[in-house]
Amino acid sequence: MTDTTYAHKARVEALRTLVLEYGSQAKFARKFGLDASYISQILSGHRSFGEKSARNMEKKLGIPLGALDGRLLANEIKDSNIEPAYVPHTTRSAPVVSWVQAGQWAEAIDLYSAGEGESQEETPTNAGPHAFWLRVKGDSMTAPAGLSVPEGYLIMVDPDSLPENGSLVVAKLDSEDEATFKKLVFDGPNRYLKPLNTAYDTIKINGNCRIVGTVKEIRFRP
Structure with a gap:
């Protein structure tokens, strides 16, 4: 069963944004050595895109861990002033x-x-x-x-x-x-x-x- 949480939807939309920058799912997949059908299944809602999958994807893309969740983690960004982008309790x-x-x-x-x-x-x-x-x-x-x-x-x-x-x-x-x-x-x-x-x-x-x-x-x- 696919994950329908807000976090899952945010990850899918973040991935969709990245794919659009390359013009097509096929071009995006070739660029990063990914399976085009896997990308298609995520974007079409036929495959879950959980936290573990997102972390693995981020490593393949060479982007900071947490970026696909809509946040950047400070300990994963070298020589940067960006702090964690989760919303704290206060x-x-x-x-x-x-x-x-x-x-x-x-x-x-x-x-x-x-x-x-x-x-x-x-x-x-x-x-x-x-x-x-x-x-x-x-x-x-x-x-x-x-x-x-x-x-x-x-x-x-x-x-x-x-x-x-x-x-x-x-x-x-x-x-x-x-x-x-x-x-x-x-x-x-x-x-x-x-x-x-x-x-x-x-x-x-x-x-x-x-x-x-x-x-x-x-x-x-x-």
């Missing part, structure tokens, strides 16, 4: 805002800290008081292997957490109207915003950029 709400609002967050804190925004998302109480959520758009942070944050995922941004080399950050470039989501890289005196998708260019920053906040958590929401 939570509060933080707003889900637009990318334009994120770029203006320093001025908008008073407006949104009271609970306003497009919607609300449960947030760990140990997050900074000005934390907020963004829904990822575009594929600049989608990587073929390793840490990948596809379009549609939610990221929690903490303006009160100082970024380090390798941190995932939300930044506002002087030349853009809205914020951008990238990996912050230090190389000697130079600073860069690096996409996880190698098809996109790395951006050198030299006073033309303001770091809005550090990304502390990633969640998959179908």
Whole structure:
């Protein structure tokens, strides 16, 4: 009997998102040495996709353990600032805002800290008081292997957490109207915003950029 729990549905939708990035189930299966019929059975609901199967799949895909459950586990992500994305027992709400609002967050804190925004998302109480959520758009942070944050995922941004080399950050470039989501890289005196998708260019920053906040958590929401 197939598993009909929310966790199972979330895993299936996360897998479906990854498969769509490769255009077809066959291409996806060939890329990672998987059985195409096995993938088809999972996505069609004819085969259960339990926790053990998800962990095995993540190892084959080269993504962090827990990613298919909609969470990233800190001890599985090397050189990353991402913390576990499960929702602890003690939570509060933080707003889900637009990318334009994120770029203006320093001025908008008073407006949104009271609970306003497009919607609300449960947030760990140990997050900074000005934390907020963004829904990822575009594929600049989608990587073929390793840490990948596809379009549609939610990221929690903490303006009160100082970024380090390798941190995932939300930044506002002087030349853009809205914020951008990238990996912050230090190389000697130079600073860069690096996409996880190698098809996109790395951006050198030299006073033309303001770091809005550090990304502390990633969640998959179908």
